[in-house]
Amino acid sequence: MNILAFDTTATRLSVGFMKNGNLEGFATAEGLRHAEILISAIEAALAKAGSSLGETDLFACSRGPGSFMGLRIGLATAKGLSLATAKPWVSVSYLDAAAAAYKGEDLAVPLIDARKNRVYASMYRKGLRIGEYLDIPVSGLIEALAQGDRVSFLGPDAELVRDYCAERAGFTILQEDPQAAMAAMCILAESTLALEGSGSPESGPMYLREPDIG
Structure with missing residues (x-):
């Protein structure tokens, strides 16, 4: 299966194209400019893989938690590409993908900056999530x-906990x-499609809080 995720x-945008289990195309960029650069990053990843949208069997995007605007941009793009190509799409949590890429024995805790000294996080053992997705103060996570x-x-x-790690x-x-995480995201996407089927037009992001306004 060919998967574009x-x-x-x-703040970092990543795109990966997996062909028959191998990540053959990858592109990344820093900065919250996802609306401006997502399509060009997709084109770059496809070019590196020597492939095209027409050869894609499945589209995958981030479900959340994460940046409010970033998640909406990703979902809208996945739905649009699915509609244009008549191919399925799914969404998965990047926290799950980051944990799935980790091969160690420690408790794995992937982190995404949630602003205001908070993080989006979850805890995993050998790739399996234990507990809920969290929107939690950094200090509260450490105490937990x-x-x-x-x-x-x-x-x-992960650098947000650098001081705590020193102590x-x-x-x-x-x-x-990032490439290993994108490969894991593609694999999760394929299993999500098998278990849940394609996403629906009404599917939305997974938010853990209300968006800030003003």
């Missing part, structure tokens, strides 16, 4: 982690491999 969860537990912080904004034994920040 794009993550618009955080058991003393003595070995924890690997992942994701695009607490067993806490580690792992540099994220």
Whole structure:
């Protein structure tokens, strides 16, 4: 299966094209300019893979939690490409993808900046989520982690806990491999399609709070 996936969860935009289980095209850019550059990033990833939209079997985007506007842009793009090509689309959580790409034994905690000293996070053991998706103060997340537990912080904004890692034994920040995370996102997308079918026109982002207005 050929899968085109794009993550618009955080400030970094990533696009990956997987062909028969191999990530053959990848493009990324920094900065909250997803509306301006998503299509060009998709074109770049397809070009690197030597493929095209017409050869894509499945489109995948980020479900959330994450940037309010970024998630809406990703969902609208996935729905539009699905409609234009008559191919299915799905959405998955980038937190799940980041955790699935991690191969260690520690408790994995991917982080996305939620602003105002808060993070979107969840906890995983061997790729399986334990508990709910969280919108939580950074200090509250640290307090929620058991003393003595070995924890690997992942994701695009793991640096937000750098000071805490310096103070607490067993806490580690792992540099994220965006390509590995995109490959995991593609694999999750394929399994989501098998379990849930294609997304519907009414499907929306997963928000953990109301958007800030004003």
